[in-house]
Amino acid sequence: MASQAAKRTIKEVKPLLSLDHTEARQRVLNLYKAWYRQLPYIVKQYDIPRTEAQCKQKLREEFSKYDNIQDVRVIDMMIIKGQMELKEVVNIWKQKGHIMAYFKDTVEPKPKDFLSKFLSGKD
Template identity: 45%
Template sequence: MAARESARGGYKITKPILSGDYCEAHRRVMGLYRAYFRYLPYVVRRFDIPKTPQDCRMKLREYFYKNACVTDLRVIDILVIKGFMNLREMTDNFQQMGHVMAHWHPTLEPKRCDFIGKFLANED
């Protein structure tokens, strides 16, 4: 009897945070994308960053494609909540130009591990 109860205790049904199904989560993600997309021209003007709205749109698309493979509803909801919090910080001017420009760090290329690749890249 104790083994049966411990086996039942191993299961835990998790409740969704915001979205009930994948369609609702997709709707929230698209709403976040549209909100950022609409606010990007104001970001360029308000923070006086040396980027064009097109550059900002490409970076936004890169961030969203980076998380495109996430399928867990709870993770999607948490990412959407964090995205709306970040947008709210930008609109309320809690972030400054340095915070916005930090998104354009050079992307890291994977180090080459084969001999020819290291030789051509002039690495040891």
């Protein structure tokens, strides 16, 4: 009785792009390859002070940052956003600062000792 009620409350959701994990994985790999192929042109067009090897390493880091996501719909949404980002970069709709923002450290360590706190203006 309880399982029938649970079955009625569970809602089926429509997939965005992929039907299963293998298809989503293939789409992620295709997006990664597309970015990888465009990196030499991106480095040259934007004239960023990074080598291709550094950019490839950063690309790998960005993709591996989200490797623990299991929901196919979330993966599909991130694929769509990655494709949009690639198109913006390739068409030079972004500026050099947007590209260099990927290389900026996101977490700045907080000062621990008195002198560091004083110099940074913290209490």
